[in-house]
Amino acid sequence: MKFPFTLSIIGALSLLVVAVFFARPNEKRINSTQDESRSSTPLNPDHTEEIVLPIRFHITSGAVMTVQSQQMTVWVSAEDLSGVVLSEINRIWKPAKIQFFLEKTMVEPLIQTDDFTELCESIAQFKRGDELRLGNLRVENISKILDQKNHLSRALNIYLLPFIGSTYQGYAKIGGNHAVVGVWSDKYSGGKKAPVKCLLVEEEPMKFGSLARTIAHEIGHNLSLLHPDKKIPQEVGRLMGGRKQGYALTQEEITQARKVAKMRRDEWQRVVPDYEHRPASRDGIGKWFMGREIAKVMGHPAIGWLERDEREREEAPSKAIQALDLQETDVIADIGAGSGYYTFRMAEKVPRGQVLALDIQQEMLDFVQKQAVQRNVTNVRTHLGKIDDLGLPEGSLDAALLVDAYHEFSHPVEMLKSLHRALKDDGKVYVLEFRGEDPLVPIKPLHKMTQEQACKEFAALGFFLEENRRHLPWQHLLVFKKVVNQPLQK
Numbered sequence: 001m002k003f004p005f006t007l008s009i010i011g012a013l014s015l016l017v018v019a020v021f022f023a024r025p026n027e028k029r030i031n032s033t034q035d036e037s038r039s040s041t042p043l044n045p046d047h048t049e050e051i052v053l054p055i056r057f058h059i060t061s062g063a064v065m066t067v068q069s070q071q072m073t074v075w076v077s078a079e080d081l082s083g084v085v086l087s088e089i090n091r092i093w094k095p096a097k098i099q100f101f102l103e104k105t106m107v108e109p110l111i112q113t114d115d116f117t118e119l120c121e122s123i124a125q126f127k128r129g130d131e132l133r134l135g136n137l138r139v140e141n142i143s144k145i146l147d148q149k150n151h152l153s154r155a156l157n158i159y160l161l162p163f164i165g166s167t168y169q170g171y172a173k174i175g176g177n178h179a180v181v182g183v184w185s186d187k188y189s190g191g192k193k194a195p196v197k198c199l200l201v202e203e204e205p206m207k208f209g210s211l212a213r214t215i216a217h218e219i220g221h222n223l224s225l226l227h228p229d230k231k232i233p234q235e236v237g238r239l240m241g242g243r244k245q246g247y248a249l250t251q252e253e254i255t256q257a258r259k260v261a262k263m264r265r266d267e268w269q270r271v272v273p274d275y276e277h278r279p280a281s282r283d284g285i286g287k288w289f290m291g292r293e294i295a296k297v298m299g300h301p302a303i304g305w306l307e308r309d310e311r312e313r314e315e316a317p318s319k320a321i322q323a324l325d326l327q328e329t330d331v332i333a334d335i336g337a338g339s340g341y342y343t344f345r346m347a348e349k350v351p352r353g354q355v356l357a358l359d360i361q362q363e364m365l366d367f368v369q370k371q372a373v374q375r376n377v378t379n380v381r382t383h384l385g386k387i388d389d390l391g392l393p394e395g396s397l398d399a400a401l402l403v404d405a406y407h408e409f410s411h412p413v414e415m416l417k418s419l420h421r422a423l424k425d426d427g428k429v430y431v432l433e434f435r436g437e438d439p440l441v442p443i444k445p446l447h448k449m450t451q452e453q454a455c456k457e458f459a460a461l462g463f464f465l466e467e468n469r470r471h472l473p474w475q476h477l478l479v480f481k482k483v484v485n486q487p488l489q490k
Contacts, residue, residue: 051261054103054155054268054464054483055089057081062109063116063145065124065162065184068194072124072162072184076211078105080200088201088212089219092239092247096254098261100219101483103155103464110145119145126165127191138165142180151178154268156222158215166191169198169209172218174226175260179218183211205237206246213239213247220249223257223264272413272460283446289412290457295446297360297408298338303367306339316472320403321345323469323477324430329353330398333383333422335390336405340368340380346401347380353398358383358390388414392422399423403432404475407449416461420482429463429480432472441474451476 057078065072076085082102090099113119119141126138142164151157157178164170164182167190172179186195188208199210206213220240227241237246240253249257273290280286284293312318326332326346330353334343337357347355357368357380365382372380385391388411400419409415419429434443436450454476455465462483469477 048097050097050099051258051265052099052101052483053261053265054152055086055100056103056150056152056155056157057105058150058157058159059105059107060110060146060159060161061107062112063120063162065120067124067163067166067186070184070194070196072195074160074162074183075197076160076183076200078107081105084200085212085215088210089216092213092216093219093249096249096257098223098257100156103152104466106150108147108150111147113144116145123161123165124163126168128165128167138168139171146180153177156219158218163195169214170218172221174221175224176222177264179215179222181211181214181218185209204247209245216247217241220253220257223260225253225257275413281446283444285410287410290453290460292407292449292453292457293446294410294412295407295444297410303339303364306341311341315474317342317345320432320472320475320477321349323471324349324399324401325428326350326399327353331356331396332399332401333358333390333392333397335385335400335402335419336408337368337382338364338403338405340364340371342401342403343368343380344371344375344377347377350379353379355380356383356392356397357381358385358392360385360387387411388418390415390418390422392418394421395424397422397424397427399428399430401430401432404434404447406431406454407433407447412457413461416458416463420462423482425482427482428466429458429482431458431478431480432475433478434475438474443474449476451478454478 059076059078059081060074063073082105086100086102093099110116122141123138126134131138142161146159155177159178159180161180161182163184164180167185167187168182169185169187170179170181183198184195185198186193188196198214199208201212202208202210217239225240228235228238230241230243233243235242236244237248239245239247239249276288278286278288278293281293283295285296287294321342324346326349328349328351330350332346332350332353333356334340334346335358337343337359340357343355343357357365359365359368359382362384365384368380369382371377372382383391387409400423406412423429431454433449433454434441434447436445436448436453441448451465451468455478458465458480463480464483465478466481467479469479471477
């Protein structure tokens with residue numbers, strides 16, 4: 001950025017604003033009113049279907065890069081990305097009716113190679129134009145330190161580094177499914193001054209660029225969009241570049257991006273497989289789903305085992321209850337409630353809400369109802385479900401809990417579809433299953449599940465794993481959320 005030696009009063013004031021704005025590198029950068037009216041591109045009448053794609057953020061750690069005495073680390077938080085940044089990305093792509101949902105945010109260390117310090121220095125000192133003599137050295141060095149073990153093939157992956165070279169903000173492979181973005185930049189000064197933290201978002205007209213816009217731009221490359229020709233005077237205010245960058249997408253770009261996005265969605269969206277039927281094992285029903293034999297149901301005569309005294313020591317249900325993110329007014333379904341062991345403990349957490357004890361065995365529900373009367377608990381209601389339908393109204397649940405029950409569902413496809421409908425858009429599903437990966441957990445194999453298997457089945461029916469809360473002695477506590485606006489196929 002060049003400034004004349006003689007400035008007008010207006011020019012001087014503008015320079016002062018810029019100087020003040022960039023003089024506070026230790027604060028998170030945000031400059032946006034999130035005005036929906038900004039940068040709208042008229043939509044082709046044929047482009048009426050909203051296309052939704054998953055995005056996974058990778059916040060890297062372990063690197064400290066230094067340029068002109070400015071030390072840089074990745075300062076962006078998961079809350080920044082899931083909040084204002086993702087919202088701005090979706091605003092930018094809204095004219096194309098392409099939207100993105102957060103699949104997951106990973107915080108992961110970079111690979112500490114023997115020459116890690118030298119690689120980081122090489123990346124930080126790389127200047128625009130060096131590629132003419134050094135080729136792809138910058139990208140190659142970044143690839144050496146990126147740990148891609150958590151790279152998700154069925155999503156867009158955004159890797160965040162401190163800095164990726166002078167005047168560079170991001171790069172992505174055309175038609176690929178990942179991008180690398182720096183959270184510090186010296187582009188505002190053309191590389192003449194020390195880097196500063198990127199804005200999270202920025203009001204129009206664009207002056208400096210923001211993290212959200214950079215990611216939206218790199219997503220454009222993932223959707224096969226190219227840079228426009230800077231030599232054409234008309235190419236101004238464009239998301240993909242040009243003489244003066246901005247946020248706009250042309251109709252040609254929208255058509256191309258939607259074509260690729262739709263292909264990606266159809267490729268990534270899992271088609272729910274059919275059930276398979278084979279000879280039953282001792283503890284199974286002879287019905288298989290996604291490579292897993294469904295276990296026999298534990299009948300009501302096993303109430304005594306559910307209410308055993310040693311359950312707290314073996315499973316720590318009090319810790320599991322404490323880990324549930326419940327509000328006082330929430331409505332939560334205890335699916336496969338059994339004796340109500342968890343039902344009544346959750347009822348204490350939602351005094352102004354309700355716990356629905358749901359089971360397919362009336363004998364279990366009779367036991368729960370009797371306990372509710374004896375305990376004088378008024379916010380527990382029993383509900384008799386079906387083997388293939390919860391029978392609950394759409395959007396009626398804030399949360400659902402499945403304790404050692406899902407592996408016994410004889411119709412998991414139908415039940416998860418039913419749960420998807422009943423859950424509110426921001427609702428959560430808590431799944432407790434004995435850890436199938438751990439041979440020391442003294443439970444029959446068909447009554448255990450691995451995290452991988454559970455995630456595979458839930459993802460096929462429109463859920464994504466938010467977290468596995470690994471603090472219970474024998475069980476996984478998997479927290480799933482529903483994918484919104486993603487139709488399911490059969």
